[in-house]
Amino acid sequence: MTAAKSLHLKTSFLILIMISVAPLGDTFLGKGMKQVGSWEGWAPGKLWHFFFRSFTNGTIWIAIGLLLSYFIAYLLVLSWADYSYVQPASSASYVLIALLAHFVLHETISPVRWLGVAVICTGVFVVGHTHPKTPEHHSWS
Amino acid sequence: MVVTQTIFYMLIVFVGTGGELFVSRAMKSIGEVTDFRPHSIARVVGRAMLLKRMWMGITLMAIAFFALLAMLSLSKVSFVFPSTALSYAAGAIGGRLFLGERVTPQRWLGVGFVCLGVVLVFLGNK
Numbered sequence: 461m462t463a464a465k466s467l468h469l470k471t472s473f474l475i476l477i478m479i480s481v482a483p484l485g486d487t488f489l490g491k492g493m494k495q496v497g498s499w500e501g502w503a504p505g506k507l508w509h510f511f512f513r514s515f516t517n518g519t520i521w522i523a524i525g526l527l528l529s530y531f532i533a534y535l536l537v538l539s540w541a542d543y544s545y546v547q548p549a550s551s552a553s554y555v556l557i558a559l560l561a562h563f564v565l566h567e568t569i570s571p572v573r574w575l576g577v578a579v580i581c582t583g584v585f586v587v588g589h590t591h592p593k594t595p596e597h598h599s600w601s
Numbered sequence: 602m603v604v605t606q607t608i609f610y611m612l613i614v615f616v617g618t619g620g621e622l623f624v625s626r627a628m629k630s631i632g633e634v635t636d637f638r639p640h641s642i643a644r645v646v647g648r649a650m651l652l653k654r655m656w657m658g659i660t661l662m663a664i665a666f667f668a669l670l671a672m673l674s675l676s677k678v679s680f681v682f683p684s685t686a687l688s689y690a691a692g693a694i695g696g697r698l699f700l701g702e703r704v705t706p707q708r709w710l711g712v713g714f715v716c717l718g719v720v721l722v723f724l725g726n727k
Contacts, residue, residue, distance in 0.1 A: 490678030536634050540634070543625035547688075569725075573721070576719070580718030582718075583710075583718060584715060
């Protein structure tokens with residue numbers, strides 16, 4: 461296998477993991493936060509109570525586990541691929557989030573919002589078809 | 602409540618993107634990962650965790666994450682996540698300014714689509 465093919469394969473594989481795991485994590489997070497209840501205000505007592513409820517919720521911890529897996533895949537792929545390539549490539553998760561929100565969380569999604577999700581995906585598709593790697597200028601070095 | 606949601610939204614989009622830019626820069630300095638055995642991945646993650654930029658990035662992303670938690674308790678998940686796609690515009694600008702990435706007209710066009718989509722998602726929430 462050529463180096464270019466190998467690079468493409470491992471990039472696709474890690475992005476596939478990101479796309480699969482992130483929407484699940486996000487959905488569990490949404491479900492968990494609904495169980496936790498609404499944000500009640502900035503008062504220290506209310507803040508503490510809100511975070512305590514959040515981090516003692518099992519669904520939130522499943523979400524954190526899934527999102528941690530996402531983060532590791534994200535770190536690995538960023539070790540070689542451009543941020544501006546990886547970020548849009550992971551956009552398929554938006555479609556999955558909308559589907560999961562509709563079918564699992566039973567949220568009503570208006571046609572306009574579906575259109576918005578479709579336009580977002582189109583934009584991200586266009587971005588994803590630009591050259592994935594541009595020369596680095598090491599502006600932060 | 603609208604002001605609170607706006608603050609959370611700004612934290613999610615701009616602080617979160619800033620964090621990802623730091624993380625991206627840190628991972629580039631680690632170099633390309635070629636070994637995917639669990640102990641090698643653990644070693645790479647361990648090396649990354651020794652970098653200041655990584656911790657800057659994680660701190661900013663954590664702030665954005667807590668804002669996301671709060672935002673999710675106020676709005677629907679199908680609204681919150683698509684609307685945060687504005688991060689793509691912030692990411693393109695940040696990639697150009699801070700990572701030295703070349704953002705072509707085609708890429709800007711894509712970012713424009715994303716921004717339009719964000720507006721539609723907002724309108725669809727009413």
